[in-house]
Amino acid sequence: MEKKTLLTHCTDAPGLIAKITSICYQHKLNIIHNNEFVDNPTGQFFMRTELEGQFDDPAFLADLDAALPPCTTRRLVDSTRKKIVILVTKEAHCLGDILMKTYDGSLDVEVAAVVGNYDNLRQLTERFDIPYHFVSHEGLNRQEHEQKMLEVINQYQADYLVLAKYMRVLTADFVGQYPHKIINIHHSFLPAFIGARPYQQAYDRGVKIIGATAHFVTNDLDEGPIIKQDVIPVDHNFSASDMAQAGRDVEKNVLSKALSKVVDDHVFVSGNKTVIL
Amino acid sequence: MEKKTLLTHCTDAPGLIAKITSICYQHKLNIIHNNEFVDNPTGQFFMRTELEGQFDDPAFLADLDAALPPCTTRRLVDSTRKKIVILVTKEAHCLGDILMKTYDGSLDVEVAAVVGNYDNLRQLTERFDIPYHFVSHEGLNRQEHEQKMLEVINQYQADYLVLAKYMRVLTADFVGQYPHKIINIHHSFLPAFIGARPYQQAYDRGVKIIGATAHFVTNDLDEGPIIKQDVIPVDHNFSASDMAQAGRDVEKNVLSKALSKVVDDHVFVSGNKTVIL
Amino acid sequence: MEKKTLLTHCTDAPGLIAKITSICYQHKLNIIHNNEFVDNPTGQFFMRTELEGQFDDPAFLADLDAALPPCTTRRLVDSTRKKIVILVTKEAHCLGDILMKTYDGSLDVEVAAVVGNYDNLRQLTERFDIPYHFVSHEGLNRQEHEQKMLEVINQYQADYLVLAKYMRVLTADFVGQYPHKIINIHHSFLPAFIGARPYQQAYDRGVKIIGATAHFVTNDLDEGPIIKQDVIPVDHNFSASDMAQAGRDVEKNVLSKALSKVVDDHVFVSGNKTVIL
Amino acid sequence: MEKKTLLTHCTDAPGLIAKITSICYQHKLNIIHNNEFVDNPTGQFFMRTELEGQFDDPAFLADLDAALPPCTTRRLVDSTRKKIVILVTKEAHCLGDILMKTYDGSLDVEVAAVVGNYDNLRQLTERFDIPYHFVSHEGLNRQEHEQKMLEVINQYQADYLVLAKYMRVLTADFVGQYPHKIINIHHSFLPAFIGARPYQQAYDRGVKIIGATAHFVTNDLDEGPIIKQDVIPVDHNFSASDMAQAGRDVEKNVLSKALSKVVDDHVFVSGNKTVIL
Structure with a gap:
């Protein structure tokens, strides 16, 4: 079991939390902590998701990228110092x-x-x-x-x-x-x-x-x-x-x-x- | 557009955030703020979800209750003082x-x-x-x-x-x-x-x-x-x-x-x- | 027994604390609290002295004024709201x-x-x-x-x-x-x-x-x-x-x-x- | 010019601040900071006096000890680390x-x-x-x-x-x-x-x-x-x-x-x- 953190920053849209967390669930990645914030004046969506599981399936990131708006900055960072x-x-x-x-x-x-x-x-x-x-x-x-x-x-x-x-x-x-x-x-x-x-x-x-x-x-x-x-x-x-x-x-x-x-x-x-x- | 707050407290299980937020999304309820916490020693899951939308479809709560573990305490509170x-x-x-x-x-x-x-x-x-x-x-x-x-x-x-x-x-x-x-x-x-x-x-x-x-x-x-x-x-x-x-x-x-x-x-x-x- | 507060602000000089507190003592005024501060860059002396006793002898203030530098701002305030x-x-x-x-x-x-x-x-x-x-x-x-x-x-x-x-x-x-x-x-x-x-x-x-x-x-x-x-x-x-x-x-x-x-x-x-x- | 700190702890009595500060003044010791406190329930007097000047005259401490109550704890500490x-x-x-x-x-x-x-x-x-x-x-x-x-x-x-x-x-x-x-x-x-x-x-x-x-x-x-x-x-x-x-x-x-x-x-x-x- 590995731990990684998914950092998502994109334009806000309906259902973003559901989409991201559902993809994590489908890939059997357990959410340890999830924090999100929408900056209403600028319409920006930010989410930080601590995940636990097996990250070796490349489809995880591909599924994420397919589901998120095109302008998204999305990083999956491991726990390296x-x-x-x-x-x-x-x-x-x-x-x-x-x-x-x-x-x-x-x-x-x-x-x-x-x-x-x-x-x-x-x-x-x-x-x-x-x-x-x-x-x-x-x-x-x-x-x-x-x-x-x-x-x-x-x-x-x-x-x-x-x-x-x-x-x-x-x-x-x-x-x-x-x-x-x-x-x-x-x-x-x-x-x-x-x-x-x-x-x-x-x-x-x-x-x-x-x-x-x-x-x-x-x-x-x-x-x-x-x-x-x-x-x-x-x-x-x-x-x-x-x-x-x-x-x-x-x-x-x-x-x-x-x-x-x-x-x-x-x-x-x-x-x-x-x-x- | 109404605002209500969904309060969920149940035994922790995989995919709870995805399930709850997906049901909100399917019912066109927009999430304004979402906070969750899992108390690991006791295995309890807590989530507070501020929602905005039309709450008149009774299927929303029925869908939630069908998706959540049986022991769940689930409240949908409106913004009455x-x-x-x-x-x-x-x-x-x-x-x-x-x-x-x-x-x-x-x-x-x-x-x-x-x-x-x-x-x-x-x-x-x-x-x-x-x-x-x-x-x-x-x-x-x-x-x-x-x-x-x-x-x-x-x-x-x-x-x-x-x-x-x-x-x-x-x-x-x-x-x-x-x-x-x-x-x-x-x-x-x-x-x-x-x-x-x-x-x-x-x-x-x-x-x-x-x-x-x-x-x-x-x-x-x-x-x-x-x-x-x-x-x-x-x-x-x-x-x-x-x-x-x-x-x-x-x-x-x-x-x-x-x-x-x-x-x-x-x-x-x-x-x-x-x-x- | 009355309570009053003596507020002294003047140019700093040697012996000011001794002079003021000695005059209080000579007039049987007991010091409850005394706080002083010298601002070195400007050479200003500040002292706040809470006193208890009989204040009816006008010589008290006269003695103080005689002992302090000429430019002194000296106030004796009672405890009126x-x-x-x-x-x-x-x-x-x-x-x-x-x-x-x-x-x-x-x-x-x-x-x-x-x-x-x-x-x-x-x-x-x-x-x-x-x-x-x-x-x-x-x-x-x-x-x-x-x-x-x-x-x-x-x-x-x-x-x-x-x-x-x-x-x-x-x-x-x-x-x-x-x-x-x-x-x-x-x-x-x-x-x-x-x-x-x-x-x-x-x-x-x-x-x-x-x-x-x-x-x-x-x-x-x-x-x-x-x-x-x-x-x-x-x-x-x-x-x-x-x-x-x-x-x-x-x-x-x-x-x-x-x-x-x-x-x-x-x-x-x-x-x-x-x-x- | 040396700096030392005089620490006095004794039973409270009228005129203690005046006595101590006057002796300092007589011995040409300048007071940089002076803080005192009387604990009323126990009748104890505490004073900390930062002094500057020449401390070589033994009469300074002798004068202090003569003026203070017998039970006094009195220390003159230098600025050694x-x-x-x-x-x-x-x-x-x-x-x-x-x-x-x-x-x-x-x-x-x-x-x-x-x-x-x-x-x-x-x-x-x-x-x-x-x-x-x-x-x-x-x-x-x-x-x-x-x-x-x-x-x-x-x-x-x-x-x-x-x-x-x-x-x-x-x-x-x-x-x-x-x-x-x-x-x-x-x-x-x-x-x-x-x-x-x-x-x-x-x-x-x-x-x-x-x-x-x-x-x-x-x-x-x-x-x-x-x-x-x-x-x-x-x-x-x-x-x-x-x-x-x-x-x-x-x-x-x-x-x-x-x-x-x-x-x-x-x-x-x-x-x-x-x-x-």
Whole structure:
């Protein structure tokens, strides 16, 4: 008995749940969990179906494809661990959290490599027996640096890139190579405090809550589909750097939770939003 | 086009989702939302299906019943507002919250009457044009008092009774007349601080969080299926009465949210637990 | 034995706590709670001291004023209930929450009157025996309308005005009559979604959390000192109007909590921020 | 300019804040933060005063001691990092979180050693260049095992012992050697689910929230003074082992936060409660 997850995204139509689940039943695939969502304003149908059984009959997918509307995006994913490459700059907390959670088994992902534009986080990474690549940006323009980064990254054929406080803006070219495959942690409760130094902005505004946002990276900086957000309370006792320190806990928790949802195939992208089933 | 909700609870079997959704589709009933859950340890299947269409063909239910296992509990509920009777003692906050939320439309329920073993909350109730019945327990034993309460309550043919800080224990006879139809708010995070004076107990123990629990009432005091729980932080500055005061906000929020889930037919009872779909 | 609260705000200097608490001690005033805060970047000192004793000796305040720096703002407030006037438009939830909490004693404030630019909320208000004034804005320009509002409001000599979903922007003239005395609830987690229709903006952006902000009103719309913020999680299931509905709970809770802090003299304004002691 | 923290705990009396802060002022010690609390039911006074200045004049402490009641516990602690020894069994998450937080600087403590009754966590510990001691309990009675543990532990002269999912009950003898110096993480929201297998108990009861509790260890198992508690929501989808997995995040966060408060000298013990200033 194998387990696989069927992910269906198409234009909504009558009877889609019945059609899909009936085909599963006919092929003796047992449904463990089924979640669906119809986005009424856009008329889009999303369904995530965890299945158990024998998947060796190719007629299963053929039957599905025959029954579903032509524009359907349909994936049947097995439970192989996803592979990620993590991009970092200098801060350890998000990287460390992912490394520790993969170590203790609470995050089910393979960290293929860590790539940094500084060399600071080599020791931490290598302690977990993971290769670290230092690709300095010094003396390079943005395109040159990204080119070198991609040479390193692409060799790993990662399912996702994770920007774990990677503090450089990516070009459209770079992003275009990993569409909806790059997850970033932004150190504010987007769309508040877009741009540089969000904790300083939060301090200056006197907010009583700070947050963090994990999102897919698109060409529009800080505007990609949001996967997960969370917040913590602050007060007048917090300096801007206290806020940054307190925010690190939120950042790493939000990033880990978003990553977990993505690699377990719970996240659909729908325009500039996510649907999480 | 009408909207109804199909609630199915039966022993799990292969193909149940496909069978139910196919019958809906054959009868041109469109599925707006569908949620299902299988409780593996007990092998129970639960599904909640929001439908839209014409329900006048009796063959729909006949087809469903023919397709489902014999032991199935199957209900097709329309969107008529549920009717509740609220039981109170002296404290206003839970009653007031329900009255205000029905007034401003954020809680979709009809408060048929309020019944109190004191007369304190008459004015508040009547300001919302709802009948108030004072049924004193003085000079009566428990059975006699409950008998008088039931005479008042039963005339309203309520879907649910809500104990909004009703501070008397109900007998098995009373509870037996409203099985899984009585919702209580307990002023602690059950199962902590079962029994009397939970805030004093919480204070004595020096806890850093207090909570409230909404549950269905069964014969086992404080042991019925839990519908909703929530908590708030407290600290050394809180006296036992500060905790009680702070707890009121949690109590009323938890009770209102539990009630909302129940009257919108999201709550299944499964043994001494709830499944909320 | 009387209880009063001493509120001190001045430029920081060595020995301020010792000086103030020593003068209290010399005048046999017992300190029940003392909270202080120094804002290092601005060099401002804030202290809130709850005192118990006999306050009839005028030398107490004279001694304090002699010991403190010249620029000090020093207030000794007694425990008289503060008086508020509530401004509303059409939505009931924030008004209803304040009315109910003053009724059940969980908010210690006197609602002197409710003033609305529609007549919708008259019945709810009058059920709590509070005068309701309908001051329509129709056919009036902003100044004329505000002038009529102020004629009604000013007769009550309120300590604070509370904008409980009052949906009109106030002019600088109006605000200038109640400096740091007007509390507004904004239906977003400021500074996200400044301006009109924040729930629609939140929906369009696909955020996973929505919030509310209570702040003092200043001339800069949505930019006044923030008193309290809170949030709730949302997801792809929420339409813009679902978010608005869910947000109402946060709005009313945030406004009530902010109001409670303000009327119990916990809130200092420091530039465009608050210090809450 | 040095920084030290003055911790005062004594019977309440008039003028204590004035006396202490005046002596600080006379000795030219500037108060950065001051927090006090009087527990009225027990008449105990607690104050935590962060000071900055020159501490070389012995008259400062002499003056304090002369001014304070005889029973006072008074400590002046410098900002030296506290030293801890961590006790573990098999689970990595709490240990890993402390190691990572000390590594990235978000927890300011020195981990002197890790001692385990299994050898599982050696590799993780040694990757952070910290000594690991394996002290098996096999073939030993409780006293013999604790004796061997203490021989290892005592050589480090730790300020605190941290039980990071150390799954053995400590004897009164062991606890007596580190009074209010042993911090445990209990995997439930105490006092709910005291005893063994709390997640299974929580699952069986059908709770909607699970939690964790960090507390000082005393002779009464699960009854020591609570330092910190936190919770997360669960629902019918969680098996007992899902709850245990989800609970790990809460456990490690609660333990780290409690530890941070303790080693920064914010925590007073008052009977079987804590006062956190």
